[in-house]
Amino acid sequence: xxxxxxxxxxxxxxxxxxxxxxxxxxxxxxxxxxxxxxxxxxxxxxxxxxxxxxxxxxxxxxxxxxxxxxxxxxxxxxxxxxxxxxxxxxxxxxxxxxxxxxxxxxxxxxxxxxxxxxxxxxxxxxxxxxxxxxxxxxxxxxxxxxxxxxxxxxxxxxxxxxxxxxxxxxxxxxxxxxxxxxxxxxxxxxxxxxxxxxxxxxxxxxxxxxxxxxxx
Amino acid sequence: xxxxxxxxxxxxxxxxxxxxxxxxxxxxxxxxxxxxxxxxxxxxxxxxxxxxxxxxxxxxxxxxxxxxxxxxxxxxxxxxxxxxxxxxxxxxxxxxxxxxxxxxxxxxxxxxxxxxxxxxxxxxxxxxxxxxxxxxxxxxxx
Numbered sequence: 001x002x003x004x005x006x007x008x009x010x011x012x013x014x015x016x017x018x019x020x021x022x023x024x025x026x027x028x029x030x031x032x033x034x035x036x037x038x039x040x041x042x043x044x045x046x047x048x049x050x051x052x053x054x055x056x057x058x059x060x061x062x063x064x065x066x067x068x069x070x071x072x073x074x075x076x077x078x079x080x081x082x083x084x085x086x087x088x089x090x091x092x093x094x095x096x097x098x099x100x101x102x103x104x105x106x107x108x109x110x111x112x113x114x115x116x117x118x119x120x121x122x123x124x125x126x127x128x129x130x131x132x133x134x135x136x137x138x139x140x141x142x143x144x145x146x147x148x149x150x151x152x153x154x155x156x157x158x159x160x161x162x163x164x165x166x167x168x169x170x171x172x173x174x175x176x177x178x179x180x181x182x183x184x185x186x187x188x189x190x191x192x193x194x195x196x197x198x199x200x201x202x203x204x205x206x207x208x209x210x211x212x213x214x215x216x
Numbered sequence: 217x218x219x220x221x222x223x224x225x226x227x228x229x230x231x232x233x234x235x236x237x238x239x240x241x242x243x244x245x246x247x248x249x250x251x252x253x254x255x256x257x258x259x260x261x262x263x264x265x266x267x268x269x270x271x272x273x274x275x276x277x278x279x280x281x282x283x284x285x286x287x288x289x290x291x292x293x294x295x296x297x298x299x300x301x302x303x304x305x306x307x308x309x310x311x312x313x314x315x316x317x318x319x320x321x322x323x324x325x326x327x328x329x330x331x332x333x334x335x336x337x338x339x340x341x342x343x344x345x346x347x348x349x350x351x352x353x354x355x356x357x358x
Contacts, residue, residue: 018244
């Protein structure tokens, strides 16, 4: 009987310490990330990053993303739907964090497509058939050709623009910014400079709702 | 006789505590702090995690046979952890280790007081487990 109580007390104590520690650690991390974003606003908000929605919107979401990342693909339509729910109120800026192998080559094509005004169409085409060009966590830019064909872009120009040194510089800058802000996973969202307390769409929606309420 | 059984129970209970702390610690580092476990870490986890359940089941009702099932796991874990520690301090060249892709086993995520690393913590946990389980075995086999 006594042995059983010792065991149960010990098990309960261990679980309590684990859960308490986890909550404390997460809180600390969120505070640190918020502090980091506050001190590095310049690294977070870049005027030349591709963006959607009203440029003067009261709520500005900055997303670090990788076109080869499956969760980024899943979240993209959900964020778009959230923006549609509040027309003119939300602006979404996309920052590149090509963490997957081979993904930087695909980001270069995205940037080149932006020059032809086809950023959104290209991104959506890439997301819609992500399984065709991302295999085993490795992106293969050679395989995206058929997805781009129906978009009516000048493919020679696209190739030239993708290889321009400015594009490589832009990607390097975005990656450096991600490092500055301690972004290690994609997608990572900041809503008016605030990081998610914990990863999840509900958390993102909550931050957006708070920002919307504050802007009124 | 009764005294011996009681001591053995306490020894197995202590071993369970070590295994539970090590398991929760490992889960904390990978799930909460976000350190990805390297290949060698996974082998140590394979030998550590089941001990939490096996030892707990052996405690109620106390079954000395649990040592038969737990000791091989603890011994294998000690060997892997020992190998990992030798790798991190550089006695074994990294080319011999089974880390081909992803996280190098030689990379150190934490270094408390300049020498306490995760593989070293794992090694001491397995060492404690072996000592506790062997003494429990000696107590019950008398």
